[in-house]
Amino acid sequence: MNRFVDKTGIRYFAFLLIILAGVSPCRALSIVTGPYLQNPSGTSMTVMWITDRKCTSWVEYGAGDSLDQRAFNSRHGLIDADQTIHRVTIEGLSPGKKYAYRICSKEILKFEPYKVAYGQTVAGDVHTFKTLCGNRESISFIVLNDIHERDDMFETLMKLAAADPYDLVFLNGDILGHIEDEPQIIDHVLRPCFEFFAREIPFVYVRGNHETRGKFARMLPDYVTTPGGRYYYSFDHGPVHFIVMDSGEDKDDTSKEYSGLADFDRYRDEQTMWLEREIRTKASRKAPFRIVLVHMPHRQSKDWHGIDDLYNKWRPLFNKGKIDLMISGHTHRYAVVEPEEKVHNYPVIIGGGPGVGEATVIRVNAEHGKLEVTMTRDDGEIVGRYESD
Ligand SMILES: [Fe+2]
Known part of the structure; x- marks a missing residue:
């Protein structure tokens, strides 16, 4: 009997310790992931990160070190x-300049109307970033697409890309298979990006059709920052005017798979109206190069309503706007589609993925009045090239 009481007592004590460890205010406040850089411009940079407890946050920064x-x-x-989830935009910066920064978060233990009790403060390491610059003659960027949560492939491709420096990374859709919850976004997007580049080099999220799927898909904008908070926008860096579009879903809105919750025809119409204005802007007309990033490549498919819809609505405008290059994914088959007169006056580079022997990383160098594109497969072989005249 005594032995039974002793054992039960020990078990109870151990259980109590575990519970206390879980709720103890002494448990260190920690950064779950980040920082990762978003929405770069010549005069601003957005820094994002996630903590394991609720906080108020800031960024310490300065020119140089x-x-x-x-x-x-x-x-x-x-x-x-x-x-x-913390999002701080640093404004009033100078174009093409290097800045040091570090993230800081202070825990909020109690939030009452007239008294807030603070807890611990956590600070990240010091990192640097460079603002974008319209006057730069040369820039480089890389593009990943259709990773479909293959973290090993993400790593392989980023290691291949690391052979040469780059200014920006585009995630050109379907990095995720669908979106169920926050850990999925952290594990397969934010943490790998932070680990390989995003603490010093911003990434640009181009939404793919798979990122419109799942009960948490509507929360994705909480974790990324884009101009105007939309998935379609434009921005400039060096000689390039970037146009990012959201191709939406591949099937008809009424398809049973979407359970009556898709409205992509109207969404693509909204983007058509924006694109009509966009190609007339001075920034677009005067840029040495105009590059479109869109997840689904446009072509007449006759089977896929979404692809046909953007082919009919956007292709004439891209031709009119004198697009120099389009970069897509979605098909899982890498390809370089040369310009075709009266169809699309610009090349379409399609990244592959996600399996071994199919995945690619695309690099674009815009320099000396030329665009140079190389597409490298996961085994290191270059499987696609394009050079502008
Ligand atoms: Fe896709």
Whole structure:
């Protein structure tokens, strides 16, 4: 009997210790992932990260190596607080300049109307970034697509890309298979990006059709930052005017797979109206190069409504806007499609993926008045090239 009580007592004590360890305020506040850089421009940079507990956050930064300034985010007069996803946009920066920064978060233990109790503060390591610059004559960027949560392939391709420097990374859709919850976004997008480049080089998310699927798909904008908070936008870097489009789903909105929750025809119409204005902007007309990134490549498929829809709606506008290059994915078969007169006056580079022997990383160098594209397969072999005249 005594032995039974002793054992039960020990078990109870151990259980209590486990519970206390789980809720103890002494448990260190930690950064789950990040920082990762988003939405770059010549004068601003957005820094994002995630903590394991609710915090208020800021970024310490400065030109060169200094950290003598502080940026934080506020909306409607209120500084962001009591959240785990942190987004701070540093503004007033100079184009083409290097800055040092580090992220800081302070835990909020109690949030009452007239008293907020703070807990621990955590700070990240010091990293650097460079703002974009319209005056630069040469830039380089890389493109990954259709990884479909193959973290091993993400690593392989990023290691191949690391052979030469690059300014930007485009995730050209279907990096995820569908979106169920936050850990999926962290494990297969944010953490690999942070690990390989995103603490110092921004990534640009181009949504693929698989990222429209799953119950958490509507939350994806909470984890990325884009101009205007949309999935279609334009921005400039060096000689390139980038146009990012969201091709939506591949099947008809009424398909049973979407359970009555898809509205992509109207969404593509909305983007058509935007694109009509976009190709007339000075930035688009005057740029030495115009490059489109869109997940689904346009062609007449006759089987896939979404692909046909963007082929009919956007292709005439891309021709009119004198697009120099389109980069896509989606088909899982890498290809270089040369311009075809009166159909598309620009080449279409299609990245492959996601399996071994099928996945690719695309590199574009825009320099000396030329575009040079190389597409490298996961085994290191170059399987596609394009050079502008
Ligand atoms: Fe796709």
